[in-house]
Amino acid sequence: MDRFEYSDARLVQGEEFLMRENGVKLYDGDSKTTFEGGELVVSSTRILWGRPGDIPRGQMCICLPLFYIVLVEEEQRTFSFSSSRKFVLHLSEPRQGKPQGPVTWSQHSFIKISFKEGLHNDFLGLIQNALMTRAWERLSLTSPSSTASIQNMADRKWRSGIVGIERKIEEKHKATDESISLAFQDLSRLMNMAKDMVAISRSISTKIREKQGDITEDETVRFKSYLLSLGIDDPVTRGAFSNQTEYFQSLARQLAQMLEEPIKEVGGMMSMADVYCRVNRARGLELLSPEDLMSACRLMSTLQLGLCLRTFDSGATVLQLSNHNDSMIVENTAVALEENGSLSATELAKILGISVLLAKERLLTTEKQGRACRDESLEGIRFYSNLFLTKEE
């Protein structure tokens, strides 16, 4: 019982709430104590006990750090009339310089916790899990004061030449290896340790990049990893909407927001297959079907999102910036004609850095709108500014 400390009934940062139970009695060894009928909270680093109502109000309570626990077992009941269950917690020696607690000295090295009003959680499993995870180690590492002291100790221990450095590196690797294998034991554990694992995976890949330029030779894997890294946090899903229209509208908004930059980068136009791949990579596991994608993209022009869907005469569909619409294109092409005197499709393609087919299409559109005239010759078709429009006489 002398391992208990006084504490605020508040979880510190990084500490995780695991379970809560009422009507709990504590035993010092086998003997009864005055701590009965209270509330018990188990976190990832401590067991807290408080008088009824104290813990929710954040008042003073007593707590037992989990690192004292050596073994937990359930006491076998001889008469099982009540729903009460009892657990025995074997504890290690009290640490030096520990904060004050309710009992200064005890002859027993174990305590019992009795759940008088029944037990609704898997106490044994949770504690054992917490003991395995050893969350307090990570917590003490993050708190600044203890980090400094550990660092000092480490420096002293390792400041001994190359062998020291090698040992240090070795230990670091070992620790990483261990935490990786621990994290991947099952999904719930990986979820708990996800933040650390993300950090480790990043540091591994940066190190490898530094050394050999990239994580792999395979260009597909490189591209995949690039696309995945542009993920979106909260993909719009069909399930979140009661009606179809709303779903497609929000989807269209999200897509437009996400795609505007990449489309600008590739020159204002992106084929739908390309869009489909990028969108789904960014969404990760929330796949979007081609049909839904098309429906959302069709809405973009009416919602004025800066992007719109376009189908070429050839049958290819692309998503393009809205300012690439016909009137803008005609205007720009007419200006280009004026500047250069005359242009063929190939010349325009070279000037604008677009495909020949697209350049030709643009010139023909300009012609259709009366802003260009053609000159057909052996060298192909050339386009000139329509002087009938601009010259008065």
Next chain:
Amino acid sequence: MRRRAGVGAIHKQKLEQEKYRDKGTEIQENQFEQMTKQMEVFRTNLEDFASKHKNEIRKNVQFRRQFQDMCASIGVDPLASGKGFWSVLGIGDFYYELSVQIVEVCIATSYKNGGLITMDELRKRLIQARGRSKQHQDISVDDLLCASKKLRIFGNGFTVLPMGKGQYLVQSVPGELNMDHTAILQAATDNEGHISCLDIQSKLGWELERAQRGLNYMLREGLAWIDTQNPKEQTFWFPSLFAACVNSQS
């Protein structure tokens, strides 16, 4: 102790420095090896989790993002549904996932093949990038054809062209976005207005197939003229470049 002066001391110092340097590289090599190993562990684990716990991962919003971050840094594909009984009937994510992966391979390789790839090569690359476990490897050309049907809704921008004898060619870049012809023209400009397949292959580093395709298209469109009298190989001339060439010579 006072340091000894003279040639011997300098030699010794040099030797020491070299030893330190060797040790340094050794440690670095070691560390790199360790990192590579850890990455392998990470990769297998992530692949495993992606295929086993897909739905649980999907449900947890925060973790989903974290999982994706991990996949991104290690280069693992989170889409790892196996081909099940239902996928044959078109139900489930398998073919949709495959279609995303197909486009991905096409885009990733388009810088060197101009958006044209044979189905066999596509399959090889896709399997390689997908993952190491057996279910990732077990993908047939038929699966790929089936998956690419899902992309038909995007029109002619993404097409699978049958070549006969069970061979297929996948075209992922629509003509409107195809920069090949512009590149050929540029190359021809630097070559006095004419160019041949071999020239293109050596200048632009393309494959024969890609070069021929580009030239034939321009021939059809009337952008290029063909000269069959060249004893070595056919040459293509670009009338639109004649004026520019004449001007530069005069």
